[in-house]
Amino acid sequence: MSEMKTSINIDPYERNWIIISVSLAVVFGIIIAVAGFAYGIQVPTPEQRVDPRTVSTEGPWADPGLRELAPGKYEAYIMAQVWSFLPREMTVPVGSEVTFYITSKDVQHGFKLQDTNLNVQVVPGQVSKLTITFDKPGDYHYICTEYCGAAHAAMFGTLHVEE
């Protein structure tokens, strides 16, 4: 092979475009990192493994619902199953900080608490954990966002945040 001059021919406009593109990607990355690590807008991370065959009969999900840890501080154990969430309704006072522990005993589900940043995949054998503080009173629906069979569309519950 005869060695001739081989180089990438980059037009000046194109070079600038590449610089802008790379910078944009870096800026986006920084913004996401700041939101995630400085402001704590975080995604779920492994919490614990459970056995989906027994999780509804032993352990905290045998009796799903709210546990008050301290005034204004709660844990919510939620069982997703075809085609309902247990419990179907919960009530907490405004200003409460609630940590959700959600699992499934059958197939995959989704858990999305409307008008909040709480939105997780619910996977049998895993526990989806996220913490959220309720500053505004109102009725928040939690809906199933993953196809889980015939009556998937009917699967939801309600969290009442009271004054």
Place this chain on the structure above:
Amino acid sequence: MSTSNYEVSKADKKFIGLHLLFATGSLFVGILFGPLQALEHSGLDLYPYLKPIFQSYYQGLTIHGVLNALVWTTFFITGFLTLTVVYGLKRDLRYPKLNRVGFWVMVVGLVTTAVPILLDEASVLYTFYPPLKANWAFYAGLTLVVVGSWIEGYGFYFTYAAWRKENPGVRSPLMALMSVITMGMWQIATLGVAVEILTMLLPWSLGLIEGTDPQLARTYFWFTGHPLVYFWLLPAYISWYAMLPKQVGGKLFSDSLARLAFWLFFLLSVPLGFHHQFVDPGVPAGWKFLHAMLTYSVFIPSMLTAFTVIASLERAAKRTHGGKGLLGWIRVLPWDDPSVSAQLLAGILFFFGGIGGLTNASYNVNLVLHNTSWVPGHFHLTVASAVTMSFWGISYWLIPYVTGKKLKHKRLATWANWVWFVGMIIFSNAMHVVGLLGAPRRTPLGLAPYIPEEWSGHLLRVGIGGTIMFVGAIFYFIVVARTAWAKKYEPADVEIPVAESVHDPQQTPAWLDKWVPWIIATFALIIIAYGPQLVDQIANMSLNSPGGKYW
């Protein structure tokens, strides 16, 4: 190199035509279900009238997703890439029988998958997340479709290798190189879903093992799931880079950057699948963040593509058609050629698809839109617009080329493009908006008890947009069916559009024509980005999720 009037053999034309027949047939059946979904969102549920043939919204959605996203794409792509390999190299397939075997394995796979779907034994949607359990034939059939596409890919490799041997020191022709890169990426990417099906889903559906590990299955699936979208997109890019400039009367602006972009897609397409699993409980946040950043890195070859393609178009518009101004040149492009207008409109919609894609990939922003109707709104701009409309554009010359019959109803083809485009803007915008408001995806919202009044206007637009799209699709099917099955034989004088490069391709650097370093780098990056998590998830695998048929 000198055989510039190389002609694809009659047998290969027929072979490519068979791909198009299966592809278009699948698209036709898949699209029939589109308006059913869209109208359901608007409050007009037609599914009850389809019983006893089709049982549910979900069966329809499974047919829609599998046929449109998996079958239409794979059959069209393998057919189109056969052409771009052969015509790019100006050389016949090295082992034509091997490619035939691959194709018929795909057909057997398609039929094997279709039977359980049509019997409502596999209404698990096209992501088939366990432990929703489909009939084993569904998984076996999908495996055969993938394996068939691999075999066709091997046929491309042998052909390309033979060409390299015959042409030492010559730079690979762009069109052929891009095609082989696309196939290579696909074969690496599909390892994930192959392992998922062969080690977990198939034995489980056959009753050999009791349960699944749904989290590990998701990780396997998304190893394949995101590069899958590049497998759809890259063939459209082949047309945008290597053909469209010629169709608008110009040249490719930068050959070497086109090659670089494809190599970057080869390198970066696979190690970013966790960005589909940001809200999965079983994947550590740190790995999710790493994959978010890697996803941003694919933004770079995408931006390279945007620049080179638009620069090629602008150059052609200004030099060939006398276009002027910052944006005024767009008007003078040959919009009356339906093949061109399909691809230009595809590119416009893809601009918005790209923005949405960056949003999806944004680690924590994803919390707002994960599993909402924003997501199907997004991928209808990518696979159903950028990809599907580009394939329509290609088919307007490819069908005449392989059948030898002139394209019929050119004006109707132009209408098909525009009607689909307008319908898509309405449909996908409504899907994005209502998704941001909280509407879940894959859900017959007409049956959901939690729908607030404020969504109804947007849901109505979903139905209107979907119906308009359907009209555009029908126009398309009329055009291609009337062309392919024309009684009167009007010989088509079709030339395959191959864009020349502004610069001599022989002067592109040698490292853009070497496979080994790119393959090593790709595997190294996959091992870094996936290795530790895969080892961890496999070591801790618990096949204790029996699941079942819940539809």
